[in-house]
Amino acid sequence: MTLRTDETQQDTVHQLTQHAMLIAWGRFARHLDLTERMRAAVKLRRHRDAVPGGDLVLEFGLASLAGYEYLQDLSLGPHPLTKDQAVADEWDIQFRHYTVLSRFLYGLNEAHVAQIEATLASVLQPYIDQAVHQVLCRQEKLTLCADLTGRPVSAYSVTYPPDAVFGYMANQLRKGHQALVVTLKGLQHRVHLAAFHHPGNVASNRCLRQSVEAAEKRLGARPRRRADLVSQRIAPLEAKIAKQASWVEAQQALIHQQLKRQVRLDEQLQGLERELVELEAHYAGKVVGPHSKLAQARRRKESWKRQRQSARNQEIQARKLLQRHEQRLEQLTAERDALLSWLAQLRMENAANPNPVRMRWLLDGGFGSAENVTYLIEMGYDLYTIANGQTTRSIRNEIPEDAEWTQVGARTQALDLARDQLRQCPYPVRLTLLRWKKGDAFCYSTLISFSETESLPLEELFPTYHQRQD
Numbered sequence: 001m002t003l004r005t006d007e008t009q010q011d012t013v014h015q016l017t018q019h020a021m022l023i024a025w026g027r028f029a030r031h032l033d034l035t036e037r038m039r040a041a042v043k044l045r046r047h048r049d050a051v052p053g054g055d056l057v058l059e060f061g062l063a064s065l066a067g068y069e070y071l072q073d074l075s076l077g078p079h080p081l082t083k084d085q086a087v088a089d090e091w092d093i094q095f096r097h098y099t100v101l102s103r104f105l106y107g108l109n110e111a112h113v114a115q116i117e118a119t120l121a122s123v124l125q126p127y128i129d130q131a132v133h134q135v136l137c138r139q140e141k142l143t144l145c146a147d148l149t150g151r152p153v154s155a156y157s158v159t160y161p162p163d164a165v166f167g168y169m170a171n172q173l174r175k176g177h178q179a180l181v182v183t184l185k186g187l188q189h190r191v192h193l194a195a196f197h198h199p200g201n202v203a204s205n206r207c208l209r210q211s212v213e214a215a216e217k218r219l220g221a222r223p224r225r226r227a228d229l230v231s232q233r234i235a236p237l238e239a240k241i242a243k244q245a246s247w248v249e250a251q252q253a254l255i256h257q258q259l260k261r262q263v264r265l266d267e268q269l270q271g272l273e274r275e276l277v278e279l280e281a282h283y284a285g286k287v288v289g290p291h292s293k294l295a296q297a298r299r300r301k302e303s304w305k306r307q308r309q310s311a312r313n314q315e316i317q318a319r320k321l322l323q324r325h326e327q328r329l330e331q332l333t334a335e336r337d338a339l340l341s342w343l344a345q346l347r348m349e350n351a352a353n354p355n356p357v358r359m360r361w362l363l364d365g366g367f368g369s370a371e372n373v374t375y376l377i378e379m380g381y382d383l384y385t386i387a388n389g390q391t392t393r394s395i396r397n398e399i400p401e402d403a404e405w406t407q408v409g410a411r412t413q414a415l416d417l418a419r420d421q422l423r424q425c426p427y428p429v430r431l432t433l434l435r436w437k438k439g440d441a442f443c444y445s446t447l448i449s450f451s452e453t454e455s456l457p458l459e460e461l462f463p464t465y466h467q468r469q470d
Contacts, residue, residue, distance in 0.1 A: 015086040018079035019066055026090030032123055034058070035092045041119040042112055055093040056104045057116055062087070070154050074098040121218070128193065131186035132219055141358035141382065142221065143185040144193075145468040146211040148204045148366060152176035167200035176200045182211045184219070185362075185467060193218045204366025212361075212379060223380030224356035225346035230339060230378055233426055237336045244329040251322040258315040265308040272301050346378065358453065360384065362468035368448055370424040377427050377450055384465040387422065387431070387446040395419065395433055395446055408462035411436045414447070416458060422448060432461060 017023060029035065038054030046053065059081075063074050066081055075082045075098045082095040135142055150169020153160055153176045166175050180196040194214035198207065216222045279294040288294050350356075361376060365386030376383045395417060405413040413435050420428040432447040447465060449456075456464055 015089075017084050017086040019081065019084055019087050022062060022065060022081075022084075022087045023090050025065065026087060026092075029058075029091055034123060037119050037123065038116070041115045042108075044107075044112070051094045051096050051100075053104065053112075056096065056101050058091060058093050059095055059101055060105065062091070071098050071102060074101065124192065125218075128184065128191055128218055129220075131184055131191045132221060134187050136357060138187065141360055142219065143360055143362060143467065144211075144215050145183050145185060145190075145362045146208070146367065147181050147364055147468070148198075148202070148207060149179050149181065150174060150176055150200065151179050163197075163199040165200045167202065169200070174200070178202050180207045180211065182215050184215075204364060205369040205372055208363075208367050208372045208375065212376075212381075221355075221357045221359070222349070222353060223359045224353065225350050225380045226378050227343055227346040227350060229427065230343045230346060234336060234339055234343070237332060237339065241329065241332045241336060244325060244332055247325045248322060248329055251318045251325060254318040255315055255322065258311045258318065261311040262308055262315070265304050265311065269301065269304050269308070272297060272304070276301065342378075356380070358382070360451070362465055364468075365445065370422050373422060373429060373448060373450070374425050374427065377425075377429075382449075382451040382454070384447065384449045384461075387448050391422070392433070392444050392446045395431065396444060399433065405435070406458040408434075408458055409436075409466070412462055414458045414462055432458070434462065 035054065035058060038057050039052045040054070042053030042057055044053045059074065060071075062081060063071060066073075068074065068077060068081075074080060074095075081087060082097060084095075088095050132142065150167065152169055152174040153164050160175070161177075164176055166173055167178065168174075169176060169178075177200050178198040180198060181192070182194045184191045184193055194211070196207070196210060196214075276294070276297050279297055283292070283294050359380070360382035361384070363372075363383065363385035365388070368385040368387045373383065373385070398417070398419065399415065403415055405415050408414040415433045415435075417431040417433060419431055422429050422431070427450070430449045432449065433444060434447055435442045435444050437443075447462065449461065449465070
């Protein structure tokens with residue numbers, strides 16, 4: 001390709017490259033002064049002839065932009081980037097062998113990483129602000145997407161980082177890491193908001209709050225929290241707590257009653273023992289008849305002993321029930337206190353957010369737990385995600401054979417369900433069963449959606465969710 005090595009010169013230099021897009025991106029990076037900003041961000045004690053740390057950080061980034069799967073491809077791949085002078089000139093950086101880069105990366109500490117992240121964030125922030133402004137000027141809602149993608153490590157490596165562990169990646173058990181990527185869908189293109197590195201065995205549902213917090217921080221915008229919904233959950237809890245407390249009091253009263261009964265019976269048995277001693281002395285050498293005072297006293301003794309054991313058994317049973325009721329009462333009280341704290345937080349956030357915006361999340365199926373759905377609803381978001389397989393299997397048993405399916409995609413059909421409850425989610429949601437042909441059989445999944453402002457027809461619902469794949 002032909003390129004101009006110095007924009008102040010009229011002469012051109014002809015160089016061949018296998019990374020044409022990196023040339024265009026390099027021109028844009030120069031416009032942003034990215035190389036100088038990265039050099040300023042990474043100040044390390046290095047030999048005076050060594051490459052600046054910022055150059056090595058950018059080389060690492062360019063490996064990703066070039067589509068390399070492994071770091072060694074920088075130097076040993078079919079089109080090694082470290083030998084591409086055209087890219088080095090456009091980015092104004094010096095390349096080094098991948099082993100030098102690897103040693104450099106292992107030497108970075110958390111402070112260096114934080115500085116690099118802050119520098120990249122400052123570069124990206126104007127474009128995020130612009131994308132948000134464009135969407136809001138159209139009076140549309142901000143659409144966020146989050147995906148957790150597996151990054152398997154090389155099968156030929158002999159050493160691995162500590163967090164390279166086995167987990168499911170693309171439905172296969174692989175060793176590696178998971179990359180959580182959060183993006184904003186702008187009017188013309190996607191804008192990257194945040195990314196997080198996780199061990200290979202992390203589950204998507206554990207990453208949602210991290211995604212939401214990072215997105216709101218980068219966007220400088222958030223929806224109005226649905227504090228009124230949280231408030232409605234507290235009254236039923238209070239009723240359960242009151243009922244549980246009454247059961248605790250009832251068991252405590254029963255225990256007290258049976259303890260008093262045991263004391264009374266013990267006193268009666270002690271008095272009877274003295275009476276028996278006298279009666280046995282009186283009847284010594286005589287025949288003891290079944291209706292004699294001694295026989296009657298002995299029968300009373302056995303009866304009172306049985307009553308005392310019964311009182312003891314009832315006390316033990318009541319203590320077991322009391323322990324269960326107290327544990328349940330403790331759980332309900334902790335749940336109520338957590339809800340009150342959560343409600344106070346949401347109300348404070350609403351008070352500090354005079355200009356809320358409408359926002360929605362498009363999430364992969366791994367995020368579709370009842371806990372996550374509840375969290376997003378209460379945080380004020382609309383949401384579109386996929387339920388787990390157990391939910392889908394349960395729903396399929398409720399579908400009549402004559403159900404009328406709607407074609408919503410080239411291969412996909414949809415059916416809205418009468419059920420609107422997701423197990424352990426306190427709010428009604430829209431459940432839509434999706435199916436598509438794979439060979440001669442159908443595959444199924446369940447789309448969970450929630451919105452207070454838009455009720456999309458089936459023909460629009462699935463394409464709206466599928467936008468996260470754009």
